[in-house]
Amino acid sequence: MGIQKLTIGDVELDNSYILGPMAGVTDLPFRLLCREQGAGLLCMEMVSAKGILYNNKNTESLLAIHPEEKPVSLQLFGSDPKIISEMAKRIEDREFAFLDINMGCPVPKVVKNGEGSGLMLEPKRVYEIVHATVKAIKKPVTVKIRKGFDDDHVNAVEIAKIIEEAGGAAVAVHGRTREQYYSGRADWDIIRQVKEAVSIPVIGNGDVTSGEQAIAMRKQTGCDGIMIARGAQGNPWIFSELLAYERDGSIPPRPDVVQIKETMLRHARLQIQYKGDYLGIREMRKHVAWYTRGMHGSTRLREAINKVESYEELEKCLEGLDHRE
Known part of the structure; x- marks a missing residue:
């Protein structure tokens, strides 16, 4: 079709x-x-x-x-x-x-x-x-x-x-x-x-x-x-x-945690590129909450993300992501 x-x-x-x-x-x-x-x-x-x-x-x-x-x-x-x-x-x-x-x-x-x-x-x-x-x-x-x-x-x-x-x-x-x-x-x-x-x-x-x-x-x-x-x-x-x-009529498999993580980090790099470190990372906080909905430990992750102030901190925060619940 x-x-x-x-x-x-x-x-x-x-x-x-x-x-x-x-x-x-x-x-x-x-x-x-x-x-x-x-x-x-x-x-x-x-x-x-x-x-x-x-x-x-x-x-x-x-x-x-x-x-x-x-x-x-x-x-x-x-x-x-x-x-x-x-x-x-x-x-x-x-x-x-x-x-x-x-x-x-x-x-x-x-x-x-x-x-x-x-x-x-x-x-x-x-x-x-x-x-x-x-x-x-x-x-x-x-x-x-x-x-x-x-x-x-x-x-x-x-x-x-x-x-x-x-x-x-x-x-x-x-x-x-x-x-x-x-x-x-x-x-x-x-x-x-x-x-x-x-x-x-x-x-x-x-x-x-x-x-x-x-x-x-x-x-x-x-x-x-x-x-x-x-x-x-x-x-x-x-x-x-x-x-x-x-x-x-096909339904592709949902992206796995690795793909989601890579996309989040790429999204963050684009945010920083266009908006600078300060605003770029802060604007990523809500996006990370959306990207990780339904993942194991996402509630704890959201709390940590709201304190993140640099790309390196974001990267570190996302290290612990594993399977979806």
Whole structure:
């Protein structure tokens, strides 16, 4: 069986599996690891449109793109159509394939400003933001949304139609409301409803952690692409597994402890290369916790990792890793 491709705007992806944007996770080092495992598209961490406007120094590092990770999707968040569209124009010459607008982030400080999933409550503003951005740049503009804001405002279908009408090239739908955050089950039926309502590509997101689940989501929803976010934490191999399962129904063996350890250390070296010793190692702490979930002694290891301050200390900490429980 061949691998299903995905075309968004004028860009054809090698496959339909996408690394979803996660703040503090989908940075350049992690994206490179996921690309090696076959991810068809990599979404960057969300970037504040105002951060670009005011030349925030932390924003510049978030905008870094490596030639080997392309194609990537650069995601902006904000609530002002003028600022978002103008900042999209300002950075358009950078090496990203798509400009994505975040309308799904559930974090209180983002929602409080009417940004992220707060925009799901403002259909008119959704249109204005997407329309202004599509007019401002030549690259395809995509949008990530949720099922709705809460159970009283399940409006993904309405919002997706508005996005299409405003010129959006694709929409990614997370099957949970903002109020759910990441709890409970993702509602795949809302993804199906969106797919039936619009003609632009629809990317399904929520609760896919295996090839079987990916195929099940595709069958149930008819979605054009599948976005993997939390399922990739500590698990860049998920992309090669999804591709293997789609190709011939095979389930590759999970990486052994030696492979996981080598990947963690390589991940740490990349973190240090791009972020320096201090930040690089500290940011690795959460990744190590994810990589070692379910391993023998992982609780003790996490406690030790939280005190690690250098690559050598990390290496020493990981010496004792053995079998999975």
